[in-house]
Amino acid sequence: MNKQASTLSNLDEVRAMIKRHKMNDAIFSGVGLVCIMLVLLTLLALFIDLIIDGYPKLLSYEFFSSFPSRRASQAGLLSALVGSALVMIITFLSAVPMGVAAAIYLEEYAPKNWFTEVIEINVTNLAAVPSIIYGLLALGLFIYILDFGTSILTAGLTLGLLILPVVIVATREAIRGIPVAIREAAYAVGATKWQVVSQHVVRYATGGILTGVIIGMARAIGETAPVITIGALTFIAFLPPSPITTTPPFLNFDWLWSGFTVLPIQMFSWLSRPSPEFHVNAAAAGAIIIIVTLLMNGVAIKMRYNIRKKIKWQ
Amino acid sequence: MQSDLHQAAPAAKSISAKLGACLMLSAVALGISACSSEQADTRIVRIDGSSTVFPITEAIAEEFQITTRIKTTVGISGTGGGFKKFCRGEVDMTQASRPILHEEMEACKAAGIEYIELPIAYDALTVVINPQNDFITSMTVDELKKMWEPAAQNVIKNWNQVNPAWPDRPLRLFGAGSDSGTFDYFTEAIMGKAKSSRGDFTASEDDNVIVKGVSGDIGAIGYFGFAYYAENQQTIKAVPIVAQAGGEAVAPSEENVRNGSYQPLSRPLFIYVNAASAEVPEVKSFIDYYLENSTELIQEVKFIPLPDNEVSAVIKHWQERKTGTGFGGEPEIGVKIEDLLKRI
Numbered sequence: 161m162n163k164q165a166s167t168l169s170n171l172d173e174v175r176a177m178i179k180r181h182k183m184n185d186a187i188f189s190g191v192g193l194v195c196i197m198l199v200l201l202t203l204l205a206l207f208i209d210l211i212i213d214g215y216p217k218l219l220s221y222e223f224f225s226s227f228p229s230r231r232a233s234q235a236g237l238l239s240a241l242v243g244s245a246l247v248m249i250i251t252f253l254s255a256v257p258m259g260v261a262a263a264i265y266l267e268e269y270a271p272k273n274w275f276t277e278v279i280e281i282n283v284t285n286l287a288a289v290p291s292i293i294y295g296l297l298a299l300g301l302f303i304y305i306l307d308f309g310t311s312i313l314t315a316g317l318t319l320g321l322l323i324l325p326v327v328i329v330a331t332r333e334a335i336r337g338i339p340v341a342i343r344e345a346a347y348a349v350g351a352t353k354w355q356v357v358s359q360h361v362v363r364y365a366t367g368g369i370l371t372g373v374i375i376g377m378a379r380a381i382g383e384t385a386p387v388i389t390i391g392a393l394t395f396i397a398f399l400p401p402s403p404i405t406t407t408p409p410f411l412n413f414d415w416l417w418s419g420f421t422v423l424p425i426q427m428f429s430w431l432s433r434p435s436p437e438f439h440v441n442a443a444a445a446g447a448i449i450i451i452v453t454l455l456m457n458g459v460a461i462k463m464r465y466n467i468r469k470k471i472k473w474q
Numbered sequence: 475m476q477s478d479l480h481q482a483a484p485a486a487k488s489i490s491a492k493l494g495a496c497l498m499l500s501a502v503a504l505g506i507s508a509c510s511s512e513q514a515d516t517r518i519v520r521i522d523g524s525s526t527v528f529p530i531t532e533a534i535a536e537e538f539q540i541t542t543r544i545k546t547t548v549g550i551s552g553t554g555g556g557f558k559k560f561c562r563g564e565v566d567m568t569q570a571s572r573p574i575l576h577e578e579m580e581a582c583k584a585a586g587i588e589y590i591e592l593p594i595a596y597d598a599l600t601v602v603i604n605p606q607n608d609f610i611t612s613m614t615v616d617e618l619k620k621m622w623e624p625a626a627q628n629v630i631k632n633w634n635q636v637n638p639a640w641p642d643r644p645l646r647l648f649g650a651g652s653d654s655g656t657f658d659y660f661t662e663a664i665m666g667k668a669k670s671s672r673g674d675f676t677a678s679e680d681d682n683v684i685v686k687g688v689s690g691d692i693g694a695i696g697y698f699g700f701a702y703y704a705e706n707q708q709t710i711k712a713v714p715i716v717a718q719a720g721g722e723a724v725a726p727s728e729e730n731v732r733n734g735s736y737q738p739l740s741r742p743l744f745i746y747v748n749a750a751s752a753e754v755p756e757v758k759s760f761i762d763y764y765l766e767n768s769t770e771l772i773q774e775v776k777f778i779p780l781p782d783n784e785v786s787a788v789i790k791h792w793q794e795r796k797t798g799t800g801f802g803g804e805p806e807i808g809v810k811i812e813d814l815l816k817r818i
Contacts, residue, residue, distance in 0.1 A: 230533035230775055309564075310549075391522070391559070395532045395548035397539050419518070419547045429550070432525070432680050434705040434776065439682075 214444030227397035232437035243420035250316020259327030287325035295389025310391040313416040323376030330372020334365035367467035374460035378453045384424040522549040523556025523569030529775040566751035570744045571655035576803035588749035588797040596778040598700040598726040599739040601713040612723030614716040627672040647675035648684040648696030663738040701776035
């Protein structure tokens with residue numbers, strides 16, 4: 161009798177405990193939801209505000225096909241769009257092969273000693289260094305020592321350095337996500353280390369690597385401070401020389417040395433104008449930067465999804 | 475499992491192929507768009523310097539490029555940053571909202587760079603208040619000094635502390651950031667010493683912040699270049715300035731600046747041309763164009779063009795290619811442009 165009563169009261173206690181824990185769950189998910197809504201709503205409010213301010217420009221073709229001008233109604237984004245695109249190509253070409261190679265080395269080949277440890281800590285820390293520091297480094301290295309001038313090449317390499325740690329860290333994470341069983345299976349059938357890495361590990365990690373690369377590129381496209389430090393232009397009403405020519409050898413690299421401007425600088429320049437009409441242009445440019453970044457992140461998610469869907473190990 | 479692995483590999487391969495194709499396509503697209511632009515083999519005219527003077531140079535560069543097809547680029551590194559690049563020989567011309575200083579003269583000399591100093595327009599530093607502020611009709615330089623001098627820090631907090639006739643209302647100060655030429659000129663003109671100012675005010679490099687701040691507070695006062703006032707006359711009001719006690723209050727306007735009565739806050743803006751670059755035909759024709767066509771364009775971007783006699787004096791100075799500065803490395807208030815050019 162006594163025993164039964166104590167079991168019953170125990171049962172009540174357990175029920176109360178379960179109820180309490182469920183409530184904790186509910187409270188936590190509530191707090192989490194509020195937090196994420198705060199973040200999302202802030203972004204959404206900013207974005208909608210930019211769209212509302214800038215929509216007359218966003219809908220006009222001339223805005224994308226004209227050069228900067230002293231008249232707000234005629235000023236366009238063309239040189240900034242082309243500048244950003246060309247700089248991004250250099251950033252991609254400089255950061256991705258080096259970053260992926262460095263990550264593969266660190267993950268697969270580097271001996272586990274204090275030297276590797278120091279490199280690893282530094283790479284992780286580099287990802288958190290303020291971007292202006294990269295601008296100052298580039299000013300000293302690329303402009304004063306190597307004499308590249310204020311060119312698309314300098315800007316691309318600067319932003320390449322900036323996203324290099326992001327690419328390295330993302331690639332390493334992606335490589336670590338490949339099950340050990342895959343490597344062991346490959347080694348078991350006699351593959352060399354290079355074969356394992358190139359034909360298996362890197363291929364399966366491509367989704368993760370691409371995500372890291374695109375997130376890095378999306379960061380680079382919105383960067384202003386380092387590009388201002390190296391002296392990007394504010395008014396440039398012509399496009400860099402064409403990379404493809406009609407005469408042999410059909411390729412022309414003069415554009416690497418051309419002056420340039422990029423989207424965030426064009427936006428900044430419009431925003432600091434006395435005339436409120438220019439602020440509409442600035443809002444539209446801001447909306448374009450956010451849209452490009454969102455698109456890049458969207459592409460990253462889609463690519464990762466597609467690649468992961470095609471890889472099945474079980 | 476093995477067959478799945480074999481499937482995965484080509485998938486990854488096709489993705490990298492797609493990525494490559496994307497890059498190629500974008501390169502081709504850029505190539506086409508670049509091809510469509512004029513491909514003239516002329517030298518590019520390179521300009522950098524003050525963000526204050528930028529709207530003027532931009533307007534002139536825009537028209538010049540349309541007329542002559544000579545390519546021009548303009549950057550904004552600020553007056554100081556512009557001189558750095560100029561004395562390294564990286565640009566043909568730099569814009570400046572103040573004259574060249576001693577150390578910049580030394581840097582140019584060390585690099586063997588000679589320059590031609592050309593005043594191109596006036597700017598009126600404008601003291602602005604809220605349009606609903608009805609107790610201020612004019613201000614004397616002494617009152618401005620009492621408000622802004624370093625000794626006022628944490629002491630002068632209300633309007634009636636400056637002048638007992640004004641109401642007991644909190645004073646909210648908005649000013650230019652301490653790196654700007656505007657800050658240097660205002661402090662020099664009002665306090666008599668450049669960079670001498672109280673520190674407890676809202677400082678901003680972006681003058682639109684000052685426009686917003688002053689338009690939202692009856693007790694606010696701020697200062698910036700004339701263009702920001704001219705473009706925002708609905709939301710802010712300019713204060714007429716009395717240069718000397720007992721004198722007349724003069725409002726900032728094109729006329730008052732050009733006839734020299736708006737003192738001490740009108741300042742000349744300059745361009746400095748590299749004397750070696752001046753021999754290059756493209757640069758020469760750009761400067762010719764700049765001096766001959768600037769009046770209307772300067773008005774369009776809300777600065778104040780030089781009077782005709784001063785324009786012809788500057789053009790003569792340019793044609794004679796006289797190098798050097800008329801200031802000797804020291805900032806100076808209220809100097810007449812014709813006198814200035816005679817000193818060189």
